[in-house]
Amino acid sequence: MQRGPYNTISTTDIRFFDSLLGPNRLITDPDECESYNIDFPSTVRGASRCVLKPKSTEEVSAILKYCNTRRLAVVPQSGNTGLVGGSNPVFDEIVISMKSMNKILDTNELAGVLTCEAGCVLENLENHLTTVGLMMPLDLGAKGSCLIGGCVSTNAGGLRLLRYGNLHGNILGVEAVKANGDVVDALNTLKKNNTGYHLKHLFIGSEGTLGIVTKVVIQCPPLPKAVHLAFLGLASFDKVLKTYHLAKRELGEILSSCEMMDRLSIDVSINNLDMKNPLTSYENGHEFYMLIETSGSHLAHDEEKLSSFVEKAMNNDIIEDGTLTNETAKINNIWGLRERISEGVLRDGYVFKYDISLPFTSFYKVVEVLRDRLRDPRIIRISGYGHLGDGNIHVQVSIPEYYVDVAAQLEPFIFEYVSQCQGSISAEHGIGFKKTKYLHMSKTSSEIAMMYDLKKLMDPNGILNPYKVLMPVTTELQS
Amino acid sequence: MEDYKFLFKVVLVGNAGVGKTCLVRRFTQGLFPPGQGATIGVDFMIKTVEVENEKVKLQIWDTAGQERFRSITQSYYRSAHALILVYDISCQPTFDCLPDWLREIEEYASNKVLRILVGNKIDREDREIPTHVGEDFAQRHGMYFLETSAKEAENVERLFMEIAAELMEVSENILFKSILLLW
Ligand SMILES: Cc1cc2nc3c(=O)[nH]c(=O)nc-3n(C[C@H](O)[C@H](O)[C@H](O)COP(=O)(O)OP(=O)(O)OC[C@H]3O[C@@H](n4cnc5c(N)ncnc54)[C@H](O)[C@@H]3O)c2cc1C
Ligand SMILES: Nc1nc2c(ncn2[C@@H]2O[C@H](COP(=O)(O)OP(=O)(O)O)[C@@H](O)[C@H]2O)c(=O)[nH]1
Numbered sequence: 001m002q003r004g005p006y007n008t009i010s011t012t013d014i015r016f017f018d019s020l021l022g023p024n025r026l027i028t029d030p031d032e033c034e035s036y037n038i039d040f041p042s043t044v045r046g047a048s049r050c051v052l053k054p055k056s057t058e059e060v061s062a063i064l065k066y067c068n069t070r071r072l073a074v075v076p077q078s079g080n081t082g083l084v085g086g087s088n089p090v091f092d093e094i095v096i097s098m099k100s101m102n103k104i105l106d107t108n109e110l111a112g113v114l115t116c117e118a119g120c121v122l123e124n125l126e127n128h129l130t131t132v133g134l135m136m137p138l139d140l141g142a143k144g145s146c147l148i149g150g151c152v153s154t155n156a157g158g159l160r161l162l163r164y165g166n167l168h169g170n171i172l173g174v175e176a177v178k179a180n181g182d183v184v185d186a187l188n189t190l191k192k193n194n195t196g197y198h199l200k201h202l203f204i205g206s207e208g209t210l211g212i213v214t215k216v217v218i219q220c221p222p223l224p225k226a227v228h229l230a231f232l233g234l235a236s237f238d239k240v241l242k243t244y245h246l247a248k249r250e251l252g253e254i255l256s257s258c259e260m261m262d263r264l265s266i267d268v269s270i271n272n273l274d275m276k277n278p279l280t281s282y283e284n285g286h287e288f289y290m291l292i293e294t295s296g297s298h299l300a301h302d303e304e305k306l307s308s309f310v311e312k313a314m315n316n317d318i319i320e321d322g323t324l325t326n327e328t329a330k331i332n333n334i335w336g337l338r339e340r341i342s343e344g345v346l347r348d349g350y351v352f353k354y355d356i357s358l359p360f361t362s363f364y365k366v367v368e369v370l371r372d373r374l375r376d377p378r379i380i381r382i383s384g385y386g387h388l389g390d391g392n393i394h395v396q397v398s399i400p401e402y403y404v405d406v407a408a409q410l411e412p413f414i415f416e417y418v419s420q421c422q423g424s425i426s427a428e429h430g431i432g433f434k435k436t437k438y439l440h441m442s443k444t445s446s447e448i449a450m451m452y453d454l455k456k457l458m459d460p461n462g463i464l465n466p467y468k469v470l471m472p473v474t475t476e477l478q479s
Numbered sequence: 480m481e482d483y484k485f486l487f488k489v490v491l492v493g494n495a496g497v498g499k500t501c502l503v504r505r506f507t508q509g510l511f512p513p514g515q516g517a518t519i520g521v522d523f524m525i526k527t528v529e530v531e532n533e534k535v536k537l538q539i540w541d542t543a544g545q546e547r548f549r550s551i552t553q554s555y556y557r558s559a560h561a562l563i564l565v566y567d568i569s570c571q572p573t574f575d576c577l578p579d580w581l582r583e584i585e586e587y588a589s590n591k592v593l594r595i596l597v598g599n600k601i602d603r604e605d606r607e608i609p610t611h612v613g614e615d616f617a618q619r620h621g622m623y624f625l626e627t628s629a630k631e632a633e634n635v636e637r638l639f640m641e642i643a644a645e646l647m648e649v650s651e652n653i654l655f656k657s658i659l660l661l662w
């Protein structure tokens with residue numbers, strides 16, 4: 001990878017940023033820059049010497065306007081929990097950290113509409129909404145660190161997508177700053193508004209390559225009165241599918257999550273993180289686990305549906321055992337087993353992570369195919385878990401440290417395999433830096449051509465998050 | 480699918496710590512777990528046994544005692560064929576709570592449900608509830624009675640096997656009666 005045609009940051013540039021933001025919101029100390037240069041799983045590392053922390057849309061606008069004229073490349077960063085290296089500089093791009101834009105602007109309880117700045121932490125928004133009987137339409141393991149603007153920019157899926165749909169539906173409006181500093185105010189708060197182009201979509205899932213999201217309007221469903229969780233042990237993936245099928249039929253409108261984990265995935269939480277498996281009736285555990293959550297408005301009804309579902313599943317021999325609860329502390333404990341897998345697996349060493357969509361027929365086969373292909377004693381685990389209800393599996397391959405030859409056995413093989421099965425090589429994490437060269441495996445050439453057109457239109461100098469999503473186009477520095 | 484002729488749902492209730500989970504694990508796995516966390520929610524599992532050459536599948540629901548004033552209650556009682564109400568023979572308060580449990584059972588369970596009172600931990604030296612006191616209580620409330628030790632595997636197998644046999648007989652009787660009625 002070659003550095004793009006950008007200027008390097010000068011003392012004049014630093015002086016400009018200093019006068020704009022003041023010394024507290026400008027970081028140039030290399031040690032302090034370090035955490036912004038490295039991604040959450042420590043798989044990529046940039047060399048930025050400049051981190052900016054704007055507090056307002058006006059400041060973001062001023063920064064971009066300046067960088068665009070000066071041809072300085074930037075990388076927007078929110079919680080830095082992204083898993084495809086999208087939020088870190090590749091070379092010396094300026095990091096624009098959104099952390100200081102964390103104000104909640106408006107909460108419309110009746111309409112269920114929240115307006116806030118892009119730098120609010122997902123969990124803080126969740127806690128805020130709880131006080132008015134609402135909830136966020138998305139939830140994910142990184143909620144304590146990821147920011148809503150980061151989620152919007154990656155079109156994050158997560159644990160509630162099955163029930164509430166994705167952010168293209170739930171984000172009603174955005175405010176974003178274009179590469180040249182122009183502010184696009186698309187802060188629509190209406191549920192229905194078919195007037196002209198729906199520009200918000202350009203900023204949802206475009207990973208900071210078309211603009212910087214500064215504010216968002218979110219459609220928030222009412223907080224369910226009753227939440228139940230069933231954690232199940234199963235003997236085969238075939239039974240996992242049968243259970244999912246049954247859950248859809250029996251739990252229908254109250255089903256809010258349907259997650260699966262294989263044995264090696266849950267081993268991460270149990271062995272690497274010392275958590276307890278709540279299922280004890282099989283000494284050696286189970287081959288598969290499922291987590292089924294319901295959210296509804298009537299405790300007794302929901303409970304009855306869920307226990308009758310469990311009874312049927314047991315009577316049909318599709319589950320081996322399980323546990324059922326509606327106590328918040330216990331629900332959180334069980335969710336922890338699932339949510340902490342991606343953190344816990346890092347203790348193995350280096351982790352190759354693939355976030356793919358596959359049709360149900362090949363959903364788990366990909367893990368088996370990899371196990372077959374990589375019979376390498378250095379490999380600690382090849383496992384799969386994920387959002388079964390959304391056809392989305394996370395495959396992780398862990399080894400003590402990075403080995404080039406193992407990487408070569410995995411890639412591009414896995415992407416080709418997924419592409420062959422009509423799957424998506426990135427279901428919810430995005431393309432970022434790591435998957436750029438595989439974009440064509442899930443997008444047609446006509447789509448990619450139009451993506452370039454849009455990129456040129458929105459960011460002619462290519463200063464916004466270069467090397468991400470699309471391969472760089474401009475190679476020469478124009479003056 | 481494995482074939483079986485009978486399928487019954489058995490639910491264990493009683494105060495936390497009386498040994499419900501140990502009884503279930505002794506029966507389903509043949510072991511006495513060395514220290515384990517309290518039951519998280521309602522645990523459910525399957526155990527197939529054989530009674531008079533017939534396969535009987537028992538669906539066992541082990542509840543978390545500390546939750547008894549909480550909400551998960553109705554649905555798992557409702558479709559139960561047998562309810563095992565457990566107390567600890569070395570702990571008077573667990574016996575004193577039995578009327579509360581019975582009230583809950585009356586309210587939620589079907590009135591045809593088979594009810595068994597179990598005094599557990601008879602291996603312990605510090606007994607507080609004499610056998611006849613438990614027996615009396617059971618008799619007064621129309622329940623079967625058994626004393627067990629999950630630790631020493633006393634009467635545990637017997638407890639579940641007798642339940643299976645009894646339920647089998649009841650359901651065959653019903654079958655028989657309904658055939659008679661058809662005549
Ligand atoms: C434990 C864990 C669990 C996860 N679970 C899920 C999951 O279930 N589903 C899921 O989809 N993802 C999941 N992720 C991935 C990640 O959390 C999401 O992609 C999240 O949305 C990223 O948010 P962030 O604030 O950390 O953004 P960052 O990682 O900082 O940024 C992500 C991308 O968006 C760009 N960006 C950030 N902010 C802006 C902005 N304001 N304007 C324009 N561009 C911006 C960045 O340049 C980068 O390309 C998980 C990650 C972890 C660590
Ligand atoms: N001595 C003795 N202790 C027992 C027996 N059964 C259970 N225990 C102990 O009682 C405690 C609670 O047991 P547990 O099965 O978790 O109770 P539950 O809350 O009713 O499920 C544990 O410390 C067990 O070791 C028994 O038969 N004898």
Ligand SMILES: [Mg+2]
Pocket residue numbers: 499500501517518541542543544
């Ligand atoms: Mg217990």
